[in-house]
Amino acid sequence: MGMTIAEKILAARSGNESVVPGQLLMCDTSWVLCHEITTPAALRMLEERGMDKVFNPDRIVAVPDHSVPAMNIKAAKMYQKLKSWVHEKGIKHFFDVGRGGIAHVVLENTGLVKPGDTLVSGDSHTCNAGALGAFATGVGSTDLAGAIYSGKVWFKVPETMLIKVTGAFKPGVTPKDLVLEVIKQIGADGANYMVMEWVGETIDNMDMEGRFTLTNMAIEAGGKTGIVAVDDTTRAFLAARGVTPDQYTEYQSDPDAKYKVVIEIDAGALEPTVAYPHIPSNGKVAGTDKIAVTHAYVGSCTNGRISDLREVAAILKGRKVADGVQMIVVPATQAIWKQAAQEGLMEIFVDAGASVSYPSCGACLGMHSGVLGPNDICISSSNRNFVGRMGDPSAQIYLASPATVAASAVTGYITDPREFIGSGSAAD
Amino acid sequence: MPKVHVFGRDHINTDEIIPARHLTTDVESELAKYAMEDYDKDFVKRVQPGDIIVAGADFGCGSSREHAVWAIRGAGVAAVLAPNFARIFYRNAINNGFLALECADIVSAFQDGDEADLDLKAGVITNKRTGQVVTFVPVPQFALDVQKSGGWLEYMKETFN
Numbered sequence: 001m002g003m004t005i006a007e008k009i010l011a012a013r014s015g016n017e018s019v020v021p022g023q024l025l026m027c028d029t030s031w032v033l034c035h036e037i038t039t040p041a042a043l044r045m046l047e048e049r050g051m052d053k054v055f056n057p058d059r060i061v062a063v064p065d066h067s068v069p070a071m072n073i074k075a076a077k078m079y080q081k082l083k084s085w086v087h088e089k090g091i092k093h094f095f096d097v098g099r100g101g102i103a104h105v106v107l108e109n110t111g112l113v114k115p116g117d118t119l120v121s122g123d124s125h126t127c128n129a130g131a132l133g134a135f136a137t138g139v140g141s142t143d144l145a146g147a148i149y150s151g152k153v154w155f156k157v158p159e160t161m162l163i164k165v166t167g168a169f170k171p172g173v174t175p176k177d178l179v180l181e182v183i184k185q186i187g188a189d190g191a192n193y194m195v196m197e198w199v200g201e202t203i204d205n206m207d208m209e210g211r212f213t214l215t216n217m218a219i220e221a222g223g224k225t226g227i228v229a230v231d232d233t234t235r236a237f238l239a240a241r242g243v244t245p246d247q248y249t250e251y252q253s254d255p256d257a258k259y260k261v262v263i264e265i266d267a268g269a270l271e272p273t274v275a276y277p278h279i280p281s282n283g284k285v286a287g288t289d290k291i292a293v294t295h296a297y298v299g300s301c302t303n304g305r306i307s308d309l310r311e312v313a314a315i316l317k318g319r320k321v322a323d324g325v326q327m328i329v330v331p332a333t334q335a336i337w338k339q340a341a342q343e344g345l346m347e348i349f350v351d352a353g354a355s356v357s358y359p360s361c362g363a364c365l366g367m368h369s370g371v372l373g374p375n376d377i378c379i380s381s382s383n384r385n386f387v388g389r390m391g392d393p394s395a396q397i398y399l400a401s402p403a404t405v406a407a408s409a410v411t412g413y414i415t416d417p418r419e420f421i422g423s424g425s426a427a428d
Numbered sequence: 429m430p431k432v433h434v435f436g437r438d439h440i441n442t443d444e445i446i447p448a449r450h451l452t453t454d455v456e457s458e459l460a461k462y463a464m465e466d467y468d469k470d471f472v473k474r475v476q477p478g479d480i481i482v483a484g485a486d487f488g489c490g491s492s493r494e495h496a497v498w499a500i501r502g503a504g505v506a507a508v509l510a511p512n513f514a515r516i517f518y519r520n521a522i523n524n525g526f527l528a529l530e531c532a533d534i535v536s537a538f539q540d541g542d543e544a545d546l547d548l549k550a551g552v553i554t555n556k557r558t559g560q561v562v563t564f565v566p567v568p569q570f571a572l573d574v575q576k577s578g579g580w581l582e583y584m585k586e587t588f589n
Contacts, residue, residue: 041454067452365443366448
């Protein structure tokens with residue numbers, strides 16, 4: 001019987017000819033990604049058991065991102081714990097504050113994770129890297145500790161959901177709108193324990209940044225990971241990072257691979273979509289209701305990339321953030337920050353009255369840099385709108401594309417970005 | 429006899445179980461003070477050692493933070509029963525030897541404050557008030573093996589030393 005990409009990777013990494021969903025496997029992990037929130041617990045567990053080694057210091061990537069630069073002494077200690085371990089064990093790939101940013105986005109740009117690889121991290125958005133044709137998934141600190149120690153991780157082979165997307169996006173509609181629509185259709189646990197494999201001409205025509213947005217949010221549907229097959233777009237992205245095809249293995253799903261669910265989406269029928277509080281599956285068309293916002297947030301591992309910032313700048317150029325709205329823009333990495341500066345985007349943000357922050361997870365998970373207060377209403381390009389996610393439990397979070405966030409920041413209420421496309425000073 | 433705390437809503441997420449603002453510690457007794465804080469801030473005042481949580485579907489969705497398992501275990505919770513669990517929460521439970529038991533009809537079988545008898549060997553939970561007996565999906569053998577070793581890391585240490 002044919003196999004999917006995910007099944008082929010797991011078979012290869014567990015030394016099996018073939019695998020079937022439900023099978024429990026012991027797999028080699030090609031990479032372990034560590035940040036400062038879930039890694040210190042893993043290190044403590046290992047120390048307590050005298051398991052004081054790492055499987056391969058060249059295969060561990062460490063990127064502090066959630067609570068750096070530290071906002072209090074406890075956070076500073078967690079950062080110190082990660083950093084001292086990195087130095088003690090000779091961890092080769094360390095992207096310190098000032099050299100990194102959000103772990104997932106830093107990693108995707110290093111050329112380290114390659115097609116056919118397996119990757120685990122103590123972070124649920126590890127699925128982001130699936131856009132590279134790798135099998136990447138989030139785990140807890142115990143699994144992380146096990147992977148750091150042995151390079152091994154247990155997996156139950158997941159079933160796969162095939163998502164076929166055809167047609168072209170209308171202007172103002174983006175991959176974020178697509179993924180919010182899919183999560184709306186299947187539900188917040190619609191892909192529980194499944195791989196979400198994206199195929200179709202819309203995906204073929206999509207750049208890597210858009211694909212990362214899709215795979216990043218697999219966890220918001222309960223998915224084990226998202227995945228996109230390698231094609232010329234992937235190859236070119238890797239080549240630009242010095243990675244040549246002889247360094248990786250491309251897997252394609254067999255024509256007779258078995259899928260648990262098949263979903264078909266017409267991209268041309270999509271509208272800018274906003275996920276209402278308090279769950280990412282609660283999508284509605286942007287502008288359906290006139291909802292005043294107090295905060296607009298652009299950033300996160302889902303939508304803090306350069307193309308996202310360009311979309312925001314296109315709308316903010318020559319305009320002002322509405323009075324009473326606090327807008328924060330957080331470039332996902334140091335490199336994206338620099339690129340945005342070189343392209344003049346920073347000037348546009350600042351002139352519009354937005355605050356530009358340093359690369360980090362920022363307020364996406366309510367730890368620092370723009371935490372919401374009681375009853376604040378935020379439109380955000382991030383990935384979760386759970387109660388208390390970005391700060392006070394009474395705050396309301398609406399998820400949307402960067403373009404929708406920018407349009408809403410200008411008007412002061414949740415707004416369809418198409419109102420700003422092709423008109424006014426943003427058109428150039 | 430353990431009491432049952434019913435959180436009947438589906439999709440109770442890890443941000444509600446242990447908000448990120450408390451993630452600057454990974455000490456279980458510290459995390460326990462804030463268990464379920466953004467869902468029910470008084471839960472930690474009511475819960476007693478050995479109590480059981482009955483919850484709606486997709487319990488533990490969202491973040492991979494194992495702190496969610498530690499917080500509720502630290503607060504005294506012995507088991508969570510739900511129709512199903514989010515994937516990472518479920519594997520974190522297995523790795524910690526914590527009981528996350530899948531049971532389709534569990535929410536309608538209990539009211540908040542009911543006393544229950546949990547029989548792991550028989551794979552049933554009995555509502556002592558109504559006498560209703562509910563069957564749950566047996567704990568997988570793999571999870572039992574991990575539990576027998578004392579947790580995933582002990583299992584790992586034995587296997588890959």
